[in-house]
Amino acid sequence: xxxxxxxxxxxxxxxxxxxxxxxxxxxxxxxxxxxxxxxxxxxxxxxxxxxxxxxxxxxxxxxxxxxxxxxxxxxxxxxxxxxxxxxxxxxxxxxxxxxxxxxxxxxxxxxxxxxxxxxxxxxxxxxxxxxxxxxxxxxxxxxxxxxxxxxxxxxxxxxxxxxxxxxxxxxxxxxxxxxxxxxxxxxxxxxxxxx
Amino acid sequence: xxxxxxxxxxxxxxxxxxxxxxxxxxxxxxxxxxxxxxxxxxxxxxxxxxxxxxxxxxxxxxxxxxxxxxxxxxxxxxxxxxxxxxxxxxxxxxxxxxxxxxxxxxxxxxxxxxxxxxxxxxxxxxxxxxxxxxxxxxxxxxxxxxxxxxxxxxxxxxxxxxxxxxxxxxxxxxxxxxxxxxxxxxxxxxxxxxx
DNA sequence: GAATTATTTTAATCTACATTAAAATTTTTG
DNA sequence: CAAAAATTTTAATGTAGATTAAAATAATTC
Numbered sequence: 001x002x003x004x005x006x007x008x009x010x011x012x013x014x015x016x017x018x019x020x021x022x023x024x025x026x027x028x029x030x031x032x033x034x035x036x037x038x039x040x041x042x043x044x045x046x047x048x049x050x051x052x053x054x055x056x057x058x059x060x061x062x063x064x065x066x067x068x069x070x071x072x073x074x075x076x077x078x079x080x081x082x083x084x085x086x087x088x089x090x091x092x093x094x095x096x097x098x099x100x101x102x103x104x105x106x107x108x109x110x111x112x113x114x115x116x117x118x119x120x121x122x123x124x125x126x127x128x129x130x131x132x133x134x135x136x137x138x139x140x141x142x143x144x145x146x147x148x149x150x151x152x153x154x155x156x157x158x159x160x161x162x163x164x165x166x167x168x169x170x171x172x173x174x175x176x177x178x179x180x181x182x183x184x185x186x187x188x189x190x191x192x193x194x195x
Numbered sequence: 196x197x198x199x200x201x202x203x204x205x206x207x208x209x210x211x212x213x214x215x216x217x218x219x220x221x222x223x224x225x226x227x228x229x230x231x232x233x234x235x236x237x238x239x240x241x242x243x244x245x246x247x248x249x250x251x252x253x254x255x256x257x258x259x260x261x262x263x264x265x266x267x268x269x270x271x272x273x274x275x276x277x278x279x280x281x282x283x284x285x286x287x288x289x290x291x292x293x294x295x296x297x298x299x300x301x302x303x304x305x306x307x308x309x310x311x312x313x314x315x316x317x318x319x320x321x322x323x324x325x326x327x328x329x330x331x332x333x334x335x336x337x338x339x340x341x342x343x344x345x346x347x348x349x350x351x352x353x354x355x356x357x358x359x360x361x362x363x364x365x366x367x368x369x370x371x372x373x374x375x376x377x378x379x380x381x382x383x384x385x386x387x388x389x390x
Numbered sequence: 391g392a393a394t395t396a397t398t399t400t401a402a403t404c405t406a407c408a409t410t411a412a413a414a415t416t417t418t419t420g
Numbered sequence: 421c422a423a424a425a426a427t428t429t430t431a432a433t434g435t436a437g438a439t440t441a442a443a444a445t446a447a448t449t450c
Contacts, residue, residue: 010426031226032310034407047409048428056408111306111364115227155379158365159358166357169306184350192387205396229437242439243398251438 014052014062016042022063022108026168030060030112061120063108068127070099070107071164075134085142086193092138093164093186100167101178109168132157142193149195160189209247209257211237217258217303221363225255225307256315258303263322265294265302266359270329280337281388287333288359288381295362296373304363327352337388344390355384 020041024033035046035056053059078092100107113124136157142148163185171177215236219228230241230251248254273287295302308319331352337343358380366372 013427027309029307029310030224031307035409036407044427045429046407047430050409051427109306111304112224112226114222115224151383152375152379155375156383158376159380159383162359162361162365163354163357165364166361169357169360170353180347180350181353184347185354188346188351188354188387190387192383192385208397230439231437239397240399241437242400245439246397 010052015066017049017052017059018063018066018108019106021059022067022106022168025060025063025108025112026106027172035059057115057117057120060108060112061116061124064110064113064116064124065127067107067110068124068131070104071096071131072127072134074099075131075138079138084145084147085138085140086147086190088138089135089142089148089193090186090190092135093160093189094182096164097167097182097185101171101173101181106173107168110165132161135161139193143195146195148193151193156193163189205247210261212244212247212254213258213261214301216254217262217301217363220255220258220303220307221301222367230254252310252312252315255303255307256311256319259305259308259311259319260322262302262305263319263326265299266291266326267322267329269294270326270333274333279340279342280333280335281342281385283333284330284337284343284388285381285385287330288355288384289377291359292362292377292380296366296368296376301368302363305360327356330356334388341390343388346388351388358384 017038021033021038024037024041028037035049038059039046039049049059053062074095075092078088078095081091082088083091099105110124110128113121113128115121116124136153139148139151139153139156143150143153167181171181212233216228216233219232219236223232230244233254234241234244244254248257269290270287273283273290276286277283278286294300305319305323308316308323310316311319331348334343334346334348334351338345338348362376366376
């Protein structure tokens with residue numbers, strides 16, 4: 001929770017715009033979605049979007065910031081509940097996936113970071129790297145507390161985060177699959193970590 | 196091996212074009228790379244690319260077909276060597292990663308499949324689905340032969356293939372990292388599968 | 391080495407969006 | 421309910437970058 005800075009109608013509507021955009025980007029690809037596509041999904045006409053975002057670049061940027069927020073939030077909640085590193089890792093994955101397939105979804109796949117303008121690109125890259133770092137810290141914690149077997153945390157993190165990052169590419173709202181994923185993914189991805 | 200249909204100068208040059216394109220797509224994003232970018236990488240001017248591909252859409256399509264070829268080839272070689280399902284899975288991952296970070300690389304991240312034209316999109320999707328299916332078959336084989344613990348092969352497959360698919364997004368040719376990945380990834384990704 | 395074929399270039403279009411401007415409508419507020 | 425603010429629309433503009441045409445160069449062939 002505690003994700004939306006304010007709950008004005010404006011920011012709520014903008015959130016709807018971001019979700020519509022994420023939906024389009026994930027399904028039609030980035031270059032395949034025009035602002036018209038996004039607007040039409042909301043029963044609007046394209047120029048209306050400019051009331052909520054400065055331009056398309058900012059739309060993508062905000063989608064990615066939102067994606068990062070969701071991930072960070074999941075991780076913070078997971079860590080806050082304590083337990084072993086392994087438990088935290090597993091819980092984080094569950095929380096993150098639950099968010100992605102639930103109310104916070106869809107989350108845009110972050111495949112176009114490099115085409116953001118430099119400031120935005122750097123900021124999103126930082127968020128992304130920080131997230132990875134935090135996950136690696138959980139893994140290291142788990143190794144320290146004996147719940148996780150010694151491993152290359154960098155590569156292990158890359159492997160697991162890759163799985164997570166790819167989810168928006170193939171998950172498109174199928175409810176049964178969502179339930180399946182929440183129950184299977186965290187265990188599948190962490191089963192190999194146990195000491 | 197045995198991947199290039201013919202070894203005419205033309206097809207070799209086209210392969211170079213595809214690798215240059217993959218390089219650009221992965222680093223600058225799809226919408227961030229113009230044909231000029233790709234051409235310049237090869238010391239060419241943009242219209243020269245039209246000698247090798249019909250248009251940008253076909254360029255992307257061919258990148259993806261090539262990516263699929265590399266994956267299929269890795270899997271076929273892995274299966275051909277036999278052994279338990281677990282061994283085959285691990286070997287496939289190694290082969291695939293070796294190809295991606297080695298001579299066959301860079302491989303384009305397949306994030307823009309939906310913006311291909313329908314025929315191409317369907318074909319690439321089919322290749323991709325077939326690849327997933329084949330991987331799931333390996334997992335099922337492993338469960339049958341007792342090397343892999345019972346699991347949801349669909350989700351397990353999705354998890355592991357997601358990791359693989361995301362690699363081009365963060366791996367950019369660092370040699371040390373490449374070696375690390377080849378040695379770590381296959382074990383990290385399959386450690387949890389063992390019965 | 392002339393003729394043919396392959397490859398690349400320069401110069402010129404063309405077009406799908408993104409974007410802006412101005413006006414219209416809807417919502418809110420006092 | 422009138423005035424102000426918020427939201428969306430229609431209509432017009434602008435542009436990067438894909439694409440095409442025609443010409444030039446380089447490589448092959450006989």
